[in-house]
Amino acid sequence: MMRSCIACEIASGQSPAHVVHQTDRIICFLDHAPINPGHILICPRAHLSDLTDLPDDLLAEIAHTAKVIAQQLMDTLGCDGVSLLQNNGAFNDLGHFHLHVFPRTIADGFGWKVAHPSLENLDSPARVRNSPSDVVD
Template sequence: MKNCIFCKIIAKEEDAYIIFENDYVCCFLDKYPINRGHVLVVPKKHYSEFVEVDDESLTRIMSVSKHIAAGLQALLKTDGITIMQNNGAFKDVDHYHMHIIPRFLDDGFSWVEPEMVVSPEEFVEISSLLRETFISS
């Protein structure tokens, strides 16, 4: 995609600290890291959303993410790793990507969970509707 910063990094038209790439993925340090060693794993083919990414690329993204997480844990002596991605209005770049974030106790990064009450009837309804998506696919 012409104006996509990640596509430009993949094409070597923009600078990045690339740590690994193959035919499917390009992995580089996040320019605006949550913590030192924050890596982005990006499919080389442009996709906007998670559900658009082809299965082979997703498999490669997960495999490489696992390898990077293990490397970061050993290298930085982390207290943990957060692996996440955002979609729709919650993503910051319109090119699917996975975040691999080294975590340290008291690093200031948090996940805020709102109070959510779901009735037993709502659990039954949503689980039933989701099961139907597997039957119809």
Template sequence: MFCAIVRGESAAEVVHRTDTVVAFLDAHPLFPGHALLVPAVHVQTWDELPVELAHEWLTTSQALQRAVEAATGADGALLLNNNVVSQSVPHVHLHVVPRRRGDGLRFFLGPRRRYAPGQAREVAEAVRAHLTAG
């Protein structure tokens, strides 16, 4: 689906295009101005995103956030990337959703859970071990 948009074979309101990234309005937006940023190359998950795209991905996402906020008069934006779980399209994409105070969007990260005594240290050690392993 997103690959067809990147190739120009599927209709979308494209707001930005380079050889490596494409940004377009979400066909089913949470609010008007809800945009998606995708790499032109097909990769399914965040960890597959080529590191060579990092600079352009970051600068384009920041510019897109500012543009969406300005164009819609938003107070801010929600930037969201799902990775496998809740990823409705198997192509990595960043949502840029304009937000206004009191807009009614009920987005929360929960339920929250406290660490059991000593558990935070164990989890941190496991994460550090995986980071150093590569």
């Protein structure tokens, strides 16, 4: 039995959410477990699992929407900045593509532990050369 998709349920109106913006192709709503107040998810209405599943025009619409939302968060909340976060594969806990847009403050305590690899470790055979189509395996 296939597990239901909460993002699809929200997009179809079957599950409640605080929707902040929507079009015929995307829906944006407040995260139920926000990193900071104002944390918004942008999801395609169609069930698409990962970034690599998105058609380019839909990805462009999502990116443009993220830009507009980021500016609105900075204008209305007076935050110090905005972060975007997207997880794929095993790290995508919804199983439905979603882009996190969340306000940041200097003192919010959110962050990543930064590793500082050597230059040799950065010279990976899987690096991107000149464009995404030039990825070396």
